Amino acid sequence: MSSSEPIVRSRQTEKEVNGVSTQVVCTEFSNYIFIVLTQYGKMGTLISVTPDTRSNDISTPAFSTKVLLGKDEPLTHVCAKNLATFVSQEAGNRPVLMGLSLKDSSIDAIKQMKEIIRSCKVW
Numbered sequence: 001m002s003s004s005e006p007i008v009r010s011r012q013t014e015k016e017v018n019g020v021s022t023q024v025v026c027t028e029f030s031n032y033i034f035i036v037l038t039q040y041g042k043m044g045t046l047i048s049v050t051p052d053t054r055s056n057d058i059s060t061p062a063f064s065t066k067v068l069l070g071k072d073e074p075l076t077h078v079c080a081k082n083l084a085t086f087v088s089q090e091a092g093n094r095p096v097l098m099g100l101s102l103k104d105s106s107i108d109a110i111k112q113m114k115e116i117i118r119s120c121k122v123w
Helices: 074-090 105-117
Strands: 009-017 020-028 032-037 044-049 064-070 097-102
Touching: 009 074, 009 105, 032 064, 032 074, 044 074, 044 105, 064 074, 074 105
Parallel strands: 032 097
Antiparallel strands: 009 020, 020 032, 044 064, 044 097
């Protein structure tokens, strides 16, 4: 095994989103992509975003969300699905595990956060 290639690849960054400090950490595991997106400095709610294998069209699968830890609210599912779908698709339809702790979940903020996640691409 080469010592130059890390076993687990991870990237992180911090940017302002509508005046709120936002940190992102993206980590690639063999079976999942793990993303922590926080505006509170903690992991927050843990959500699993998985491609639905029962979908009729394999090229554009539907995605299921499930809150594993934390408060299970409809907005949590909407944000997680919007933020993680492109990651799963770019990573060969691998599931995404996402930690979300957001102060600003507006449409504009979510668009900016997607670009921050893209800047930390490890998949």
